[in-house]
Amino acid sequence: MLNEQIAQLGNRYQPGDSVEVDGSLITTANTTKKKEKLIYIAFNKPVGITTTTEEKIPGNIISFINHPKRIFPIGRLDKDSEGLILLTNDGDIVNKILRAGNNHEKEYIVRVSSPIDGHFIQRMQSGVRIKDGMTKPCIVKRLSTHNFKIILTQGLNRQIRRMCETLGNKVQTLQRIRIMHIKLDGLAPGKWRNLSEVELKTLMEMTENNS
Secondary structure, eight states: OTBBOOOTTTOOOOHHHHHHTEEEEOOOOOOOSSOOOOOOEEEEEOOOOOOOOOOOTTBBBBHHHOOSSSSSSSOOOOOEEEEEEEEEEEHHHHHHHHTGGSSOEEEEEESSSOOOHHHHHHHHHHHOOTTTTTOOOOEEOOSSSSSSEEEEEEEEHHHHHHHHTTTTTOOOEEEEEEEEEEOOOOOOTTTTEEEOOHHHHHHHHHTTTOO
């Protein structure tokens, strides 16, 4: 999106233009208006909500939250998945986090259709060959016969689902419970909260070298 319009072949970026890619704000347009207060929120996305700023799409995350300020999701979370996603109107922090996306931990709780064993866990954490190539080693812990926890520093499209399918299993539910140091904790599905001062300070410190 270029200045809130779908970009066309041949469009050129000018300093001060607003640019969005996959629903995330990359640059913000310069404005003579008073500088807006920066918003940083954690949202517990329910299943069925689409992570997009396209408000014409039914069930889009922006219309669902209905925040009084124009905000943008940082990264994505599948429509069929639930859990933590961050949103902001700070284009600088979006750019920094996305640029360093493969260095930040994201933690998930996953339930699969078939029982899992030690071999499944070992394969998942060692890396699984999917269409994009071999996934990076990660941390995986079995929680029960059908549930496991996984911590990724990689964010390929539908990565966990595709890894499980490659190993002959199918994801039934997938919930993201943590992004870096920010946790879902007791936030109810469909609800959001502002980041605390401590969370925000740590976020800035963790991303200060990603500009």
